[in-house]
Amino acid sequence: MAFNLVRALISRFARRTRRGGFGASPGRSSPSSGRKRIDPELLADDSLDVGARKAVTDRLALDARLAENLRMLELAAGPSPDIIVRRIATDASLDIAVINLQGIVDQERIEGVVRAVSSAGVASAPELISELGAHLLRSSHVKTVSSFTDLWDALSGGLAVVLADGHNQGLACSAQSFKTRPIQEPPTDTTLRGPRQGFIEDLTTNLAILRQWIRTPNLWIEETRLGHLTQTRLAIAYVKGLASEELLAEVRQRIQRIETDSVLGTGPVEDFIQDTHLSFFPLILRTERPDRVVGNLLEGRVAIMVQNSPFALVAPMDYGMLFQSADDYYEPVPIVFVISVLRVIAFWTSILLPGAFVAVLTFHHELLPTSLLLRIVGDRAGVPFPVIVEVFLMELTFELLREAGLRLPRAVGSAVTIVGALVLGEAAINAGLVSPSVIIVVATTAIASFILPTFSFDISARLLRFAFIVAGGSIGLFGVQYGIIMVVLILASRRSFGHPYLAPVAPFIGGGWKDYLFRTWHWAKTMRPKLTGGREPIRAPGGQMPRPGASPESEGLQQLQPEGGGAKSKGR
């Protein structure tokens, strides 16, 4: 009967907490003092589900007795071998436990804590805790823990927790040493002349990298936790005074709305905060490179970073950002202009070419010059499929190849390339199953689709391509044109965090084309983009074009000052 009563109590608590909102205050500690004390033995029941267990542990408070606390820990966290409990008897015969999670702490620091604790000569437990916190522990960061949630937060954050028998508060001190990989060049976004830095999985390191790039105090970072089970850290970064307050409010509001049990990287976050889930163009920029994030921050955008993911999100995004790569800022301007134009052409070619090819060959023969037409038709003689089926087959095969190439270990990768080339190319043509012109079209499309820096592996472009093939094959160029109008219309109606997506193309913002197609020299970038950086439009004074005739004798006599500031600030 007592058991059933307990069961009823649990279910009532569970229901109340579920209604009250999971994750409403995910990281908060300390239940209010007026609540009834819960017996940790409830956790011994194996039939409780995760939600019920969380409901119980959220309300557990530390007991004054050390044995109780350790029992609580064992009940809540199980017999995990990586929870190390070091029982110490101090000189004053106090019973102390130093708890840490093996693997995410630095052993030396733990030993330092143990040493400090064991050599403390304080008699009573509360005094010991406060003495430790005040000056005995040589850690950079201490905080008190009084509830189980605090305790576990500290432990899973790599802190060491000191519990004393006789005090219902413990002390947590920093001893983190997370295992992460070193900072390397990101594999998805490489440059020729830029820095070889990429974000890694540790959020703290990533934020540190950002701080190294932007040293102004106006780089503000706000952090929160998402996910009931994963408690993943999420941080947004922006330049205060540059990013518009409406944008910040919107970003914050969307993040605070997220309610889920796990957040595994930036992908889920992106899903939650996007303007619309049915978009075939990305509405938020995803990048691994700090220099891209920093560049966007300095234009008034907001960066969102998540623990355990090297990808940062940048909002808002527009169409022009699809065609930007980090290299654009490190290469000479005329080259960048030509390559930008090439990228735009390549993008639209990769989407439209197969559809247009099918359309022209099956509906509009009169559009091809006669010799070209005869050549293509001659190539196709004997091929048993209609043009559209041929193109479909080849595109599908190519998609299969592409996906296979992603998963294969590098050693086998070259074999796949050779097989693909031989199978698709030579054998298929020789067997008379496909015609060379279709192979050329498919290959050109594939090559063009790899040119885009941001978009390479996105499924959306591929879906669009297939849609255009169907449209072109069923109604000819009228269908292709219809599709183009539809795509442009839908893009024109999209907004990314309030920012019209097709800017700078539509609405036509002249200055915006400087980031989209017509790059200019850095000395000419005097204005910020109107839509995002409008709060502080002037970036740099004009007139800095390199000129002959500056006289070093009169201007360059003074050595460079370590405080920096530039020539203009020297009171000229």
Place this chain on the structure above:
Amino acid sequence: MRLSAALVALCLALASAGCWDRKEPDDMVFAVALGFDIDDDGDYVAIAQFANPVAVKGGVGPSSQPAGSAPFWTNCAKGRTPFDALANLSPALSREMTVSNIEVLLISERLAKRGIAPIMDLVARDNELRLAVSTAVVDGSLKSLLESQFPEDPIPALSIQRMLNPIHFIDPSAMSPGLLQSITDMLRPGQDLLLPALRFSAGAVSESGEERGPDRESDSSSNSRSAMDSTSPGSPVTHIGSAAFHRDKMIGWLDGHESRGANFARTRGQHAPISVQSPAGGLVSIHVAQVESTVTPRYMNEDVSVLIKVKVEGHVQGQTGLEEGQAGVNFANPESLRDLRSCLAQCVREDIEHALAKSREYRSDFIGLGNAVYRRLPRVWKAGIGGRWYELLPYVQVQVEVEATLTSSGLLRESLHY
């Protein structure tokens, strides 16, 4: 779930079934040249030259048997109207015929003499045929022409089209308007059509059995001779001369000189080689590079007179008559240059006069004198001249003024001594 499956099915259905106008290239047979003739009963005969794309490629392709080894083949059919004749080609074909890719449209002499207006109507109205094709009148058997092989291209239509549209007009009679210009020429008030002539050289025997054709006109000018008659050994067709029309009916042929004259009068005779009598004896060949002409009508005392002013510019390409001791033309001497120029001018003038003579004889105003009156003196035209122009044409006074300049003497400053 069901909805998305239905959509996918619809897409696939659309994709494979296609819509109403879908024509796989495999289902089509492409006509590359079209010829029209008319037979004794007044039925139109359409002769089409079809391309065989597989054989055009020359064997590099699927290992399956090509459909036929010849790169092209022809077919002909009769009908009461041109469109009828075209449609009657289809029963003999295994695939659907398309004429949207034709390169040339040829008209036989007989049909030209009966009138080409129905052909023009068909071409202007049809949505597959384009006005950008080249057109010519054939002297000889149209059918044989379309069946004969050319050495340069596997598909003869391409050769014929290039013949009619050379990049540099070498042949003096080359003036190849597309159909667009032909139609607009025909429709313009006071202008008549001049179509290029193609002579089929496997015996220049026309259907009526007589030997006719531009080749036979003896050149009466003493000042000029040109070797325009030889055909290249492999090519079955020569592009030489023109056909003069009156409204939509052909009246007669113009030979090389007369065509050239007509071209000069219409600012079209670029790159014509002319051989003139050299003041130093022999002949000097001059390559005329630029021609500029204006036709100015004048109306005085109820009489229309026309002034044709032509400016030609050429350079010397060679000379004959360099006997022993003769130095050839002394290009340094301004006197001899002047003589040379006046010889050239005289030559050009004669060509134009010949053309005018033919124009009067045929009552075909291919130079466009009437059109000049219509444009420059519209009130005169409206007042009555326009209605009677073809009666007045033989009596219109035409004055030809030619101004010739020589730009250079080629890469030699002076002639070589032997």
Place this chain on the structure above:
Amino acid sequence: MKMAEAREIIANRQLAAILFMMRTTVVISFVPLLTTGNAAQDAWAAGLIAGLLLTLAAWGIAELAARYPRLTVVDYSRMLLGRFLGTIVSLVISWHFLLIAATDIRIYAELMRVAFMPNTPIWFTIVAMAFLASLAAWFGIEPIGRAADAFLPIFAAFVALTLLGAVPSFNVHNLQPALARGLRPVLSSVWTPLGIGLQWISAGMLFPFLIPQNRRVHSVVLAAVLPSAVLAVVAAMLVGVLGTDLGSKSLFPFLKMARSVRPTRTIERIEILGTVAWGLGLFAGGSTMVYCGSRALSQILRITEYRKIVPVFGVLVALYSMYAYKDAFQLVRFFRPPGFPLLIALTAGVPYALMWASHIARHLLRRRTGRQDR
């Protein structure tokens, strides 16, 4: 979804782009300058005159709208002419939007049928374009404006390229004797293009949405000048290339010209450029018309959300397009003077004249009473 679900706004430049594309599309489709009326080789002069008159009309429409900057033409027609007459006028204006959208779509569908895809039934093209226009109108005038912004350079480039491609075949003789036939034939060609310029009434509907406000009238008027210039150039080119006879007797002269020329040895066929430009312009114009019509109807029927009427309007456009004209002949006949210009004059000219008269009368009355008060 949107951060600012406020009033929709479009830039003046975008409205100008829409109007430019709308007008240029129709007048290059079947070139009424040549094919209706008698101007023959002086069609370009007719184009200039029509442009001048259209600029005046545009100014009239825009100025009246500027006097009531926050109201659409439906609102101030009711204000100026009284409830009953105003409602009649508003309904007529809505019918105009329907007419323009449906006729434009029909012309395009006829082009498709005649020139490219003879076997495709005409209802397919009509329904497809009507659906696209309705979808765009449903999204709102902002995406339409932005899409027009995006398409304008392509549109202009394609039209320019087609004209450039025809230059080698241009023969100035075809244009002579210039202006020798007198003014009457020229004037006979002016009325239909002027009537088609009735599209500018859409500016009356869209005025409240335009920014920046001080240049609204400027842009609307400028948007009338440019396409008229283009029209004159196109007419001159057409006559120069095709000649007067062939030009005025063709059903779609611009397409015919693009099909008949062979610009260079490699680039042989350029008709697709003009057709694509036409499609883009039709989209811009058609969707704007559906939007204006839906908004006008929703205002007349006092329905706050215009989006509910968009599907209805779209269906009406499609039905009108399919059944109001039996075949291409009837379509051509519809535009011939004096029928078409008279229709426009009665249904658009007269109401606007009345509205202006009423506005001026009110203005004078207010001034007089103002003076009397003092």
